[in-house]
Amino acid sequence: MGKRKVFTKTDLSVPQVKHRLDTAGNVVVLPEAIPPTNTTVKFGRNTSTSRGFDFARWYNASIDPITYACQRQIERFIAGQEGSVAISTVVGYCRNGLRSFLDYCVLRAAAFGRNLALTDVNRDLIDGYLSHLAWLGVATTNQKTIYTQTKPVLLALTRRGLFPLVASGDAATFPRNPFPNSNRKGKGETALTKRERQAFTAALRKAIRPIWTDDIPVTGDLIVFALLVVALHTGRNATPLIEMGRDCLRPHPKDNTVFLVLWKRRGYNTSKVALRSESDTERLLESTPSVRTNVESLIHRVIALTEPLDSEAPDDLKGRVWLYRSRSRTSVGQVTALSGQLVDKAIRRLVAEYGLNDSDGKPLRINISRLRKTFANRIFELTDGDLATTAAALGNTPLVADQNYLAPDEEARRNWQFMGEVLVQELLSLTIGSTYKDTPLGRCADPVGGQYAPKREGATCMNFMNCLRCKHYAVTADDLYKLFSFYFRVLAERSRMDKRRWAREYAHIPRLIDNYIVAEGLRRGSFKTAAVEAARERARSQPHPFWSVDLINSLEVFA
Structure with missing residues (x-):
């Protein structure tokens, strides 16, 4: 008996571009589909502050087919139809990439005095878009960011055959390297100087002290300070730290040691850091000698304090470590989790309260990226310039660690x-x-x-x-x-x-x-x-x- 043919089911709820092919084989969007009933795309909860994006302003602006195709593509990203793309990444596609791209398309349509179709998305339009970004007067690194948050949307449209892709040659739809040497133009974060690090850790030590008090209310600021201690000692990146799970501490084969396991979205992999399980009075890592708090004990303390909140947390936040009750007027008392925006606000309050200044007398600029650089340079110093050990501590290759973390300050x-x-x-x-x-x-x-x-x-x-x-x-x-x-x-x-x-x-x-x-x-x-x-x-x-x-x-x- 022959093998039965299995027919896959099509999910009719997946966003599709309603179109037909003209006599030349080009895609023509059906006029009755534009504009769609709902022009707003909902993101839901994510690590950014955006919860939606409205495409309405680019309809009836002479670029309807392009706007419609881009909106549907964003909806497909959110529905998981184009691989696992983080919602915060899709937010960047909309707020940075498509906002600028569609604005340029409107200008181009006005200059040509006609409506633009999907067939107009070609190398000439891309070159014009790049010139438009340069004309805006923003830094080259910002131009590159905007372009790289536009290109994935357009590439996804070409993969679905909505407009042709020229892969190579002078007429290639996307230029091979539109921003040469842009990596030399950006100013990355710098490590804190010894004086700055000592002042910051002294302030942090005082700010975190109340967390060991019985019946202490779990506020957003207090758990931000706890997160900063973990960042200072481990050199981890912001998103894995903020999204740290309640099962983050795992057994280690060595006595008095545990693994801190974090999930890295970008690499779809875990990151492991070994932490010692000693008394609070014993130094954990020499990388930050001014902070004596044992990180493993601190994480356990935060998990215990936030345990009652986990059952009340929204489904998409259950299992997170950094939970607290909101004090916002619109959501007072509701259980929520730390975000990058809240971390930045708490850091600014810490800097102001303790009068932390840099060598120029300006308020000290603190963020998790600077703490990671500080961690890297301190490890490099303590190991007498051992690049391999420093790279291992960061979870990077020696080449990446050397190029991005050990530059002279x-x-x-x-x-x-x-x-x-x-x-x-x-x-x-x-x-x-x-x-x-x-x-x-x-x-x-x-x-x-x-x-x-x-x-x-x-x-x-x-x-x-x-x-x-x-x-x-x-x-x-x-x-x-x-x-x-x-x-x-x-x-x-x-x-x-x-x-x-x-x-x-x-x-x-x-x-x-x-x-x-x-x-x-x-x-x-x-x-x-x-x-x-x-x-x-x-x-x-x-x-x-x-x-x-x-x-x-x-x-x-x-x-």
């Missing part, structure tokens, strides 16, 4: 700038060459008791990597050969180590030599151009023996 940059300015002053000193002793890098006023000298009897300073920062260092025209030999030796290190590490630890040295020593010497007439170029070429082809790779295997011995 503003304090380091200001320090090098200051040292460069000191170097210029030394160059202009009238005593150069009279009291300075020869070194492999130039001249030093005090090689025994200098700024970076060991300051031990009979010990001469060999810390040549810090010469450019030292107030006792100077260079004359006769020293240019040695200086450029050192210059090219530093450049040679780029091929011997990770490029990000080189950028972090060595890249400032050639810049200081070029921009401070040589440039200032030429400007003041201390150096002649011919002498500089001659020393540079000699050092390039025949470096000073001291800075030969064969002689000195690694510059780290002088660090």
Whole structure:
């Protein structure tokens, strides 16, 4: 007996674009379908503050087929018809991507003096859209965000055949890389400085103290402070922390240790962090020594305090850890869960109450991303620059950790700038060459008791990597050969180590030599151009023996 054919059932409730094909095979939306009865898309509860999006303003605006197709596509995303797309991501598609895209389509229709159809969505329209985003005057990184929240909607429409997709070539519907080098233009979060971290953790320690009091009311602010302690100690991302489940603590094979398990939406995977189960007086992690609260005990305390609220929580919030009773006038007394917006508000209140300021005297900017960067840099520091351990602590690959979390902070940059300015002053000193002793890098006023000298009897300073920062260092025209030999030796290190590490630890040295020593010497007439170029070429082809790779295997011995 032959195998029976199984017919799949079609769910008639799934949003569809009502259309027909014209004689050329192009999709034409049925006029009677536009506008739909309901132009508002409902998102339901999600991590953003948006609960719906109305497409009404783009109907009867000469772009009806495009508006209608986009609305139906958003409805399909919400219905789960295009894979598992988070509702907060769909919110971004609407509020950022489609809002800008449909606004541009209206302008384009007005400029052409005709209605736009789905067949008008092509490379020419996309190029015009990109030019429109640039014309808005927003930062390149913002333009990229808007575009990347538009493209997935349009791609989904092409997959369903609503307009043709040209995949490659000059006429490709979507340009391959419309924002080259945009990653270099964005300013990521920076880690807190040591002073900022100490002030913040001291304030947090005081703010979290009431949570151990019996019969304490569970307020939104109090559990935000608890969440910040967890973020500070574990370096986890915001969304996994905010959506932490009540079963987040799991057994660990090692005694006095538990796993904190969080769900990562983006990777559809879990993230595990090992926590020690010790007394409250014992330090949990050295990454944040100012906060002594045991994180495992704190999480257990929050779970116990919010246990009575879990049964009252809405179905989509049941099982969450960070529950509290709302004090909002519209929902007073109702059980709800933390959101990113509430976390930001509570942080601002904490900063104001404890007078937390940055080095410029402005209110200290705190968010979970900065705490993650702070955690990463502290781990890197405590492990003496062990990138693999730092990456493992973050749950990233070494490449991602190095590129995105361990960049030098503003304090380091200001320090090098200051040292460069000191170097210029030394160059202009009238005593150069009279009291300075020869070194492999130039001249030093005090090689025994200098700024970076060991300051031990009979010990001469060999810390040549810090010469450019030292107030006792100077260079004359006769020293240019040695200086450029050192210059090219530093450049040679780029091929011997990770490029990000080189950028972090060595890249400032050639810049200081070029921009401070040589440039200032030429400007003041201390150096002649011919002498500089001659020393540079000699050092390039025949470096000073001291800075030969064969002689000195690694510059780290002088660090």
